[in-house]
Amino acid sequence: MEDIIVSAIDHKAPQYQQVWNVREEILRKPLGRSLKDDDLSRDLIDTIFIAEHKGKVIGCVLLHRIDAGQAQLRAMAVYNEWQGKGVGRLLVQAAEQYAIANHYHRIILHARKVAVGFYSGMGYNTYGDEFTEVGIPHFMMEKNIGGGIGHSL
Ligand SMILES: CC(C)(COP(=O)(O)OP(=O)(O)OC[C@H]1O[C@@H](n2cnc3c(N)ncnc32)[C@H](O)[C@@H]1OP(=O)(O)O)[C@@H](O)C(=O)NCCC(=O)NCCS
Numbered sequence: 673m674e675d676i677i678v679s680a681i682d683h684k685a686p687q688y689q690q691v692w693n694v695r696e697e698i699l700r701k702p703l704g705r706s707l708k709d710d711d712l713s714r715d716l717i718d719t720i721f722i723a724e725h726k727g728k729v730i731g732c733v734l735l736h737r738i739d740a741g742q743a744q745l746r747a748m749a750v751y752n753e754w755q756g757k758g759v760g761r762l763l764v765q766a767a768e769q770y771a772i773a774n775h776y777h778r779i780i781l782h783a784r785k786v787a788v789g790f791y792s793g794m795g796y797n798t799y800g801d802e803f804t805e806v807g808i809p810h811f812m813m814e815k816n817i818g819g820g821i822g823h824s825l
Pocket of ligand 1: 698748749756758759784787789793
């Protein structure tokens with residue numbers, strides 16, 4: 673794991689094309705879909721966290737500002753051969769650290785049903801009913817972070 677570097681970039685960074693590639697490969701192709709059909713306008717304003725191994729992007733997650741206190745994790749993907757090695761955990765932790773430093777108190781996300789266990793292990797709780805997105809079942813999940821609302825003493 674010491675060879676893996678996690679950093680924050682934006683859509684103008686040279687690695688953005690590789691971020692697009694991992695999302696296409698892991699999140700869209702298995703569903704018979706393409707990112708080319710998605711509205712990627714949020715990518716232009718989101719903070720993009722990447723995990724790199726020897727200069728190649730192996731995983732990503734995007735953090736989207738909802739309002740002053742809340743942000744959304746989205747587009748979480750790790751290449752198949754790197755899954756189960758702690759890369760996803762590193763990415764979520766980096767995004768949470770950034771979110772805390774930027775005074776967000778709550779992170780939400782749309783979790784694919786198959787990934788709910790991953791986020792549960794990272795301290796996220798489901799809320800609301802199951803819903804369909806990109807043709808597959810999802811749950812809303814949330815986590816209170818930092819010292820803001822939800823951390824009453
Ligand atoms: C889900 C995903 C992002 C997790 O990343 P990862 O690098 O494989 O996860 P990690 O190795 O950091 O796992 C951290 C912990 O979560 C567990 N975990 C990983 N994926 C899991 C899953 N789908 N369900 C339940 N637990 C899972 C791991 O076993 C590990 O547990 P441990 O700390 O007890 O050992 C990755 O597997 C992936 O890209 N999957 C396909 C795309 C996807 O579903 N993205 C999420 C869309 S919401």
